[in-house]
Amino acid sequence: MAGTYPERLETTAALLRQARTVVAFTGAGISTESGLIDFRSPGGLWERYRIVTFQEFLDSEAARAEYWRMRRELIPALLAARPNAAHGALAELQRLGKLQAVITQNIDGLHQAAGSTEVIELHGTNLRASCLSCGRSWPIAAVQARLEAGEAVPRCSGCGGLIKPDTVSFGQSMPEQALTEAFDWARCCDLMLMIGSSLEVQPAARVPLVAAEAGSNLVFINRTVTAYDHLAEVCFSEAAGRVLPDLVRTTEIAGPNE
Template structure:
């Protein structure tokens, strides 16, 4: 694994120097890119779960109790996602895209904050939580519309609070979920599901192929705020490695790709990216306290 020269101890300067060698950089982001927006991540610095893993697709579709519990928790957690705003990392990537050096942006996040920050042609690997789809007839609805319907159908649940997850789920226990009225499709009466990839589901093939083509047409891979513990994201790091593309990681804690990366940096992406992605008038201005350099 590579590291910066000893005289370049600041991760922002280190990343800027690494990026200077490439004109087409594929960027993959994860939950760590959105924590500063108030959306918590799933894993700790060791890549272990901080909370209960997300609901499994099969359980969601086959167990009415799990289906109702998910929607009850989502009802409580959705406001945190809907009120979140892009942070400095999202804005830095959107601005950098304007330079033409960001070949494509792929995100594991479902919060839509990259798009709201101004990034174009974002590939939402795991879908978007702000859309809801019918599992039976494929009708789609804005999540905000579903929230209003849930409020009307479940007035006793309005105002409850709980810790929220990146997918809008909430740690809401000790309630009788069988009394919660889950939303139904207004077209066919079928079951509704957020338009995101649940555990146990596959990323749509067309989405995967679009990301794969963009990655293999790039010169390097930059991973920001992801432990890559989920295979759907890690496979792009493995793909880059197998294709001989250099890989840089910016994350707090270990990642699944540490052993194949050319550069691993520890730091807060909201502090590092705005400095690393700008064209500084004076390079000494970048030397600061954005984070720590991880030297294996």
């Protein structure tokens, strides 16, 4: 739907009021306003570092050292990032009973930091790291301290196994339970708010498609166009940090049970 900004807000607020089950699906775009760059964007980390696949990480000490050099640069930015107005508005919608779950492609933990619960992390989290052999796990800050103390490839203090952040690397399979939960929500929701994803990374990008196929309304809040904009009832190209707080206010004005 085209229309002015206030018209699109009203239409979306009406969809929110009618919906019984609302789910948000978020990508890197929601966190750029927290100062976190989209890794795929120009100037992003992935332009300056080669991508180390999961298999390379397992096979080669040199690849592991390369991987951790990139992480050492990335981790302080992730630890310093704070939730922005968009994260806050989603948490507020949940408190109002107008949002049941957040499915995210992000690994930054900012939805939980804003107060959201029922957050499904499709690509894992960068806030913890685990031993690939024994499963022991640490806050990422503890691993960062070891990197900064000069360790090139940190190993498990318990069994000597390889440590890796709890994120899904290229070539590593997606967390099966998270994926199952995401598609379950997609099939049962009647409104999905898709925020800040290019919908290019599979299989996560299929989540909004499955929702649409199951009869859910879609609202896209995204700075760029996607291949699936035609499926959305409403598209916003305005910043999520503006749209979502406005949406909370517009929805509240008429009351939750209009």
